[in-house]
Amino acid sequence: MTASRHTPSPPTANEATAAATATHGQVTNGTGHTSGAGSAPWLLIDAGNSRIKWALAPAVRPAEWRAASPSFLASGAVDHAEWRTLATQIRAGWAALVAGAGDDAHSAPNHAALAIGQGGQEEGFICPAPTGVWLANVAGESAEQAVRMTLQTLWGMASADWLQVLRASESRAGVRNGYHTPTQLGSDRWASLIGAHAAWPGEHLLIVTLGTATTVEALRADGDYLGGLIAPGPALMLQSLAQGTAQLPTLDATMSSGGQAFARGTSDAILRGCAAAQAGLVERSHAQLQAQLGAPVRCVLSGGARQALAQTLTLPFTEHDQLVPAGLYEVALRAAGADGTTAGATRAAKTDLSASAPRDAGHAPGGA
Numbered sequence: 245m246t247a248s249r250h251t252p253s254p255p256t257a258n259e260a261t262a263a264a265t266a267t268h269g270q271v272t273n274g275t276g277h278t279s280g281a282g283s284a285p286w287l288l289i290d291a292g293n294s295r296i297k298w299a300l301a302p303a304v305r306p307a308e309w310r311a312a313s314p315s316f317l318a319s320g321a322v323d324h325a326e327w328r329t330l331a332t333q334i335r336a337g338w339a340a341l342v343a344g345a346g347d348d349a350h351s352a353p354n355h356a357a358l359a360i361g362q363g364g365q366e367e368g369f370i371c372p373a374p375t376g377v378w379l380a381n382v383a384g385e386s387a388e389q390a391v392r393m394t395l396q397t398l399w400g401m402a403s404a405d406w407l408q409v410l411r412a413s414e415s416r417a418g419v420r421n422g423y424h425t426p427t428q429l430g431s432d433r434w435a436s437l438i439g440a441h442a443a444w445p446g447e448h449l450l451i452v453t454l455g456t457a458t459t460v461e462a463l464r465a466d467g468d469y470l471g472g473l474i475a476p477g478p479a480l481m482l483q484s485l486a487q488g489t490a491q492l493p494t495l496d497a498t499m500s501s502g503g504q505a506f507a508r509g510t511s512d513a514i515l516r517g518c519a520a521a522q523a524g525l526v527e528r529s530h531a532q533l534q535a536q537l538g539a540p541v542r543c544v545l546s547g548g549a550r551q552a553l554a555q556t557l558t559l560p561f562t563e564h565d566q567l568v569p570a571g572l573y574e575v576a577l578r579a580a581g582a583d584g585t586t587a588g589a590t591r592a593a594k595t596d597l598s599a600s601a602p603r604d605a606g607h608a609p610g611g612a
Contacts, residue, residue, distance in 0.1 A: 284303065285300040288573060294323065294455065294548070296322055298321070300317040301314075312444060320337055327390040330394045339369045339371075376580065377395060379409050379410065382431060422468060423469075433472065439574065440463060440567055449463040450462060453546045453547040454478060455549055520556060523558070527559055545561050545562070
């Protein structure tokens with residue numbers, strides 16, 4: 245269903261309170277699903293190299309929930325430079341959710357920043373406290389501080405105790421970390437592995453995430469992570485050619501490469517060459533993993549730059565746009581209890597003891 249661009253006016257504080265009372269504290273997403281009796285949603289945040297992405301997820305896993313195609317209650321993203329608008333965007337999504345806007349909550353607008361500590365009270369809607377907040381962060385201390393400031397803007401000083409920061413560990417949510425030093429694995433990659441294993445349990449997986457960097461992960465059906473590869477992402481490849489040569493142009497990674505044939509122009513030659521390099525990495529890794537395991541392997545494409553590969557890859561693949569929040573959701577529910585019914589448990593739960601490391605989908609052939 246196509247999301248509407250219309251966002252209704254948020255309810256006043258009294259209207260929001262009355263609605264919460266009428267539903268015994270349940271938050272509804274406009275399609276009849278609730279986040280759990282007496283519980284507000286989870287707030288899941290993925291601070292990547294380029295953007296900070298967020299999603300609201302039901303406090304208790306719905307019976308129809310599928311990690312392969314997660315239906316988050318609301319979601320959005322902001323560039324790191326625009327982090328001050330993150331609180332406004334989360335609040336707008338939450339207000340649309342409470343107002344019963346359904347899919348409108350996924351089109352949360354990127355308005356001007358809220359003042360620190362105000363939480364948007366002057367507009368008549370105050371976000372209820374979330375069940376818990378989980379963060380996967382690979383963008384450094386400044387990104388975590390931006391998230392903490394966002395939480396403080398929305399909920400005040402009490403929010404300092406709510407944030408749980410995911411760090412890679414030896415095992416979690418059915419996945420066992422094969423790194424020699426488990427804490428060196430990036431938290432986004434760790435969350436993606438957990439999300440993918442939940443989405444396709446019992447399947448061997450090659451998980452390819454294309455962003456600033458391209459990462460390739462080998463995950464066995466039983467949850468054993470066999471290791472991975474890291475390479476420059478499509479945009480970095482193009483930038484390196486533009487910066488390292490005297491006469492080659494700067495190209496956008498989102499531009500179509502125009503196919504797989506040998507190119508008859510410089511721009512097409514660059515685009516197709518970089519796309520072929522990405523595809524070669526994936527196809528070689530897929531063949532290697534299938535030979536190693538002696539069984540079929542599902543190739544999963546994720547990340548904001550995956551379209552640069554989807555037109556070139558010749559093997560069948562499945563797309564998934566939200567592996568990190570899907571993984572964070574698995575972690576949050578299990579930290580709160582096996583069925584996720586212990587509302588607010590993560591506020592008192594301890595984070596992993598390990599130190600932080602530096603630093604729709606259809607199974608369609610050829611990306612169709």
